[in-house]
Amino acid sequence: MEVSSSALSGAMRIGVQVISSHKVPVLEIYHQVRNRFGPEFEYETPKGVSGEETLKQKTRFQEIFVEFTLVNIGGSRAENIKLTLSGDLRRNRPRECFGELFNVVIPQMAPGQSRFLFRFDDHDLREYPEEGGLPISIKNESFTISIEYDSGKGVLNWLLSLPSKLRGKRRFKDEYTFFPQLVTGDLPSAEYAP
Helix, strand or coil: CCCCHHHHHHHHHHHHHHHHCCCCCCEEEEEEEEEEECCCEEEEEEECCCCCEEEEEEECCEEEEEEEEEEECCCCCEEEEEEEEEECCCCCCCCCCCCCCECCEEEEECCCCEEEEEEEEHHHHEECCCCCCCCCEECCCCEEEEEEEEECCCHHHHHHHHHHHHCCCCCEEEEEEECHHHHCCCCCCCEECC
């Protein structure tokens, strides 16, 4: 199995953050534009008017999408993680739902662990006319993901999280906002499936 260079650089960046920076859990959401070509396949098309002769051609299908990943770049375990989604930006029908990870409690994420959240295909970022056809423009909406979580077990962590628990909240909270203009422009280098 081959691993793309972008995945390796992302893993190295996460590893460096975990080792060098934080003693507490720090959850971040990363988005990455992917330009992936599937495996090459061969097909035959008729050549000439009679169709007796065929021409062999090879092609690859291209996928352009933005993937969203939740990562613990901190130096300790995050627990009781809750993700909440707000905003108007949604994928096009019939895939408006973002999956099962929102408004549920994720028990834990170890340091350096990542979890795929969802993806937006290229066409999901564009506005289309009601009757169908070519895209009109890029969508103007945005969404925000709120991340709430606690640190791992321990006497010191329990004492530090006590004020938050008395208010019925988690110790850490962060927000991530995305809008389609963040990913417009040139495509990244192509990734080829074997």
